[in-house]
């Protein structure tokens with residue numbers, strides 16, 4: 001997985017202070033593979049990555065994140081931006097009914113979507129009518145009727161027994177029926193074929209011309225991966241569409257089709273279908289899709305949390321003190337609180353690439369220990385925190401009483417603190433430290 005591969009990149013980059021060109025290239029290479037594995041079309045990957053590199057090179061150096069994390073963050077932001085850019089709601093007609101035409105290959109999920117969309121619109125206070133214009137497959141009309149019943153909406157269908165009807169005529173009469181019965185929205189379900197062909201495009205554009213839709217939604221199965229690009233291009237040129245609906249997102253597709261279709265056609269992805277049941281439907285969420293494409297939702301969460309918890313200035317000060325051996329218990333408390341704001345340690349570690357092993361080891365770690373440490377430090381006066389050397393026996397007794405721990409707990413903490421500080425001083429010395437030098441390369 002991407003997480004695994006990034007582990008090595010992260011390792012190589014740990015401890016660096018700024019985004020070098022080589023850092024960006026190394027991380028970009030990994031992201032490129034992730035995008036290709038998620039079935040994003042190659043030309044789309046190329047233009048996307050070059051855009052990201054451009055932005056990464058101009059990026060400010062983040063104190064909270066290491067270089068690889070910074071590049072991932074930029075990639076994620078760009079993905080979300082593109083997937084959600086120019087996002088808009090359904091265009092509603094000034095004079096109802098609003099006509100919504102569904103187009104797409106056979107099996108892409110149009111009829112299923114018709115029911116989902118109708119139910120969703122009903123929930124928003126609309127009064128949709130479904131119109132059955134797929135007269136090609138024997139059971140298509142019945143299927144829409146079943147779907148309409150589940151959605152609790154009316155269905156307009158040609159009268160049975162008249163031979164094969166004309167879908168264009170049915171579409172026209174369906175819209176007239178909506179006007180008559182005062183439906184404010186009409187969803188026109190059409191026939192598709194297994195592959196792109198002229199006959200299908202002609203029929204769809206004839207229906208389009210007959211009903212003059214306010215929205216034409218291109219319905220595309222997310223599982224078709226790379227083929228999404230050529231299919232979307234064919235529908236764009238053959239029928240034209242104003243929005244995209246992705247279906248079958250409950251399958252194991254990595255979602256690359258979304259980015260490809262969005263990039264190639266420039267039309268927004270408006271809805272997502274993620275199951276066969278009528279309630280398996282939602283407006284499209286660009287952030288969820290972005291982390292699906294990158295396959296690293298947890299890492300993204302971690303990056304976000306790290307940024308929130310991290311106070312760059314304070315950390316800079318602490319780092320400087322670290323080098324000069326002036327670290328106080330106050331700094332210690334602050335750092336600990338910053339880490340803990342990110343959630344339980346076990347979750348935190350589990351989110352890191354390769355962190356699952358450590359997570360198991362941490363399973364027995366008693367977090368109440370950290371509560372105790374916090375309570376002890378809070379029980380100290382500012383003077384004691386700044387200069388732990390003054391904490392003598394009587395002060396220890398007072399702090400123990402105040403924070404509800406034993407004197408031995410305080411001895412432990414103070415001893416460990418001095419040990420840690422000594423170690424840091426030695427490390428700083430080894431790296432030619434002094435004045436935060438360890439942060440700069």
Ligand code: GDP
Pocket residue numbers: 104105106107108109110111112113192247248249250251273274275276280
């Ligand atoms: P149409 O030919 O474009 O009208 O496609 P249908 O609506 O008939 O759907 C084709 C098949 O895909 C049916 O078996 C549906 O139940 C199934 N389907 C549609 N949408 C989804 C979805 O979001 N997830 C899953 N798992 N199946 C879906």
Ligand code: MG
Pocket residue numbers: 110111112134140189190191
């Ligand atoms: Mg159908």
